[in-house]
Amino acid sequence: MTTTDSLPVDVTALRADFAILSRTVRDGKPLVYLDSGATSQRPAQVLDAERRFVETANSAVHRGAHQLSEEATDAYEGARATIASFVGVSPGEVVFTKNATEGVNLVAYAMSNAATAGPESERFAVGPGDEIVVTEMEHHANLVPWQQLCQRTGATLKWFSVTADGRLDLSELDSLITERTKVVAFAHQSNVLGTVNPVEPLVRRAHEVGALVVLDACQSVPHGVYGQGAVDFGALGVDFAVFSGHKMLGPSGIGVLYGRRELLEAMPPFLTGGSMIELVRMEGSTFAPPPQRFEAGVPMTSQAVGLAAAVDYLNGVGMDRVSAHEHTLAERALAGLSEIPGVRIIGPADTADRGATVAFVVDGVHPHDVSQVLDSLGIAVRVGHHCAWPLHRACEVPATVRASFYLYNEPSEVDSLVAGVREAQRFFGVGE
């Protein structure tokens, strides 16, 4: 029996920072928030940092010579440095985007633009005969932009399939990733299955054939990896990576695209306009060096400051402890749900190489109906295909219920989930 005291994170103390976690829902039920995979809650420290910025330094960054503009620019660039260091890269390799989806699109559109952008961009150009490799477990955000890139350029999309136990099937690694491959894009951790994918063999094979690796790190950067702690893009050796602020205690409206310096330096822009230029004449323009080249327009500033505060918060707890705590929750959830007759986990049934996202189906009760019963008990989960429709088809389920945990969840909340699922079975007259 795990008690709160023996956990690597003092959850009780930490929950006091998240006002929303003490509210009630649906006629006075304490909120049990198990939907952090969709969006996480924000601690007071993040809100305070945003407010402090807005109340003291708010102004447009990288323009104007007044004191506020200087302070805002320092705060914005300071935030970039904090976030870069958190994922093991240099500040110049961090591009702020609206969210992770925009980050993937930025790379995909830059690659289409490369066809007409001159010789230094040539390595990004794709066309007929070229291939882009993804996986069947991708979130739509790391699938649809690549489908569209193929459609625009005549390149071909290929993908790794998923095994019955929710792992990537790498048996065809060498035949799927070939000399024709230009991009290999995959999720570090599946937003449905919880599977943590093996980055090393994919990077090794991709680089062997000269392909670029794009990592969707939306579900790994916020949580770290059990046994490894914080995610380090430099150590992983990926070429690009994306993640979102709102999934890691930060604000919405800000995401990060990491790109290796020499790649960002050679890559043509996606969005163009103010802030991203070097020289503008009526006849044509040249562009600023990265990361500014990829940040057209007045950027989001309080959001960047808020995200840096979220990183400070996570660092304060320690990513090794965050991931260890979540590992304990995943273990408890997998054990508790597996014990219920008629419940099937969609994804790895054990905790090896998996995070604290647990998707499941209940025989005889549609996921929507399961979640409605859980909601009536105050338990917030996600239901549907979680923006991973092809994965659900591959798993032969129309939809799943997904519980996703974070550092502020308690073991007792896992128990509430398990009891809630039993209640759903009782209500719909199935199970025991």
Next chain:
Amino acid sequence: MQLESMYQEIILDHYKNPHARGLREPFDGESFQVNPTCGDEVTLRVKVADDGTVEDVSYEGQGCSISQASTSVMTDLVIGHSIGEAMTTMDAFTELMQGRGQVEPDEDVLDDGIAFAGVAKYPARVKCALLGWMAFKDALARTSIGAEAV
């Protein structure tokens, strides 16, 4: 929250024992509808008589209790009725579902459909309740007689 206010007995009955289920021939119009947020789907066919009566509605699909029960109730409400009557019923049901629980349903028009009044309080589930109706309207529009009416 009272779960029973959403899951009325009538709804659970239709869910467990759906009416008119299965795809039948012949038919005059067919529609495939999907709820892109949850993946629920329905394929629905209509057969319309020369005098404009909805002769048959048949369907296959998968989805939650609300979408399945609602489609089942719909077949009861439209089969054997004129297209005009079916459209009036559909309008009444749509109004009920989009009323956030503020619309008083008319049992004379909606019959078992009034059981969905509780669902209207849950915006996330309204789409579920309307899925089959959307398929019916679309299938009807694909028939030669219905195309003029809807």
